[in-house]
Amino acid sequence: MSPAELATIYAYTALGVGIILAAAGLGSALGWGLICSKFMEGIARQPEMRPQLTGQMLFTGGLMEAFPMIVLGIAMWFIFANPFVGAAKAAIGG
Numbered sequence: 001m002s003p004a005e006l007a008t009i010y011a012y013t014a015l016g017v018g019i020i021l022a023a024a025g026l027g028s029a030l031g032w033g034l035i036c037s038k039f040m041e042g043i044a045r046q047p048e049m050r051p052q053l054t055g056q057m058l059f060t061g062g063l064m065e066a067f068p069m070i071v072l073g074i075a076m077w078f079i080f081a082n083p084f085v086g087a088a089k090a091a092i093g094g
Helices: 003-045 047-080 083-093
Strands: none
Touching (some): 003 047
16 A cells, blocks of 8 residues: 555545534534523523423533534544554455
């Protein structure tokens, strides 16, 4: 495998990881926006439910916030233990 092919694999992997992380960040931001807007709508409709809605909002936000961290872990795996390089070497050598 030539260095140019190896560099191409790493470059496309980095590009893909960047797009994946951007999509996860955008999804997280949109999710927080929707969660907070529905929280405020709920308080406007029933102000006495504020403590219960606050707990549910933070719990749901925490679950939603875990998704970008999982995506970050997968992205780091693609960067540091690039499976595409091993697959390309096996395909060319085998």
